[in-house]
Amino acid sequence: MHVEDGLPNDEAEAVQDSPLPNDPQSSRRHLLRLGALGAAAVVTIRPGLAQAAASVTTCTIPVPAPGTTNQWINRNGSLVSPNAANSYPPPSAPLKGVDVANAIKYGTSYPGYSYDASAAYTTYIKQLSQGTAGFTCFASIQNPGI
């Protein structure tokens, strides 16, 4: 893989010249990796935008992300303790991608929730980061082609 090719020659040679405990091939690879920050150790493959766009109508965004139990969402989209000022209990079910798209585009409310609560949920969703549950759905909603 290209990771091997990215190593500077002198570094690779230095490793080969070093005596290694038991000198198994795997240990050499590990030592190479641990000592070589210049080489990539991660290659990420993301779902195609077209594929993501097609799933907007069916994808959902949990608010808040699973694992964050017993927290409300405030006006700034932050998670806060229940009953904190200007905060709203989370929706009972994940929000539908199509509803989120409409809320972002037209400022509409989510079915069954007040305007203020909906605005708080949308603000929370806009702050989702990569790796968070629902991020791919949110990212696909951002696609201007939708």
Place this chain on the structure above:
Amino acid sequence: MTRLIPHGPYKTLKIDGLLLLFHPASGATHVLDSPMPEILELLEIDGCDMSLLAHRLCEQLGVECDDEARSVTAARVAELIEIGLVRSI
């Protein structure tokens, strides 16, 4: 003290020394080379802080845990956090 934990669940497959990892939370698939799989494996067993993780990783890989090893571990963990596979709590 900041504790590092994996941000699973993942679906994984080992291929030719590399780890192919599907992360449902982000919808992304990652191809991980050493020492990333080892780091995730250690955190799966027991979440810990950066210093202890570096120590355990060096022990597992059979290398001396010097300043360089610690800085490489920190940099690799930062990459794992950036792509959402590890959380710092």
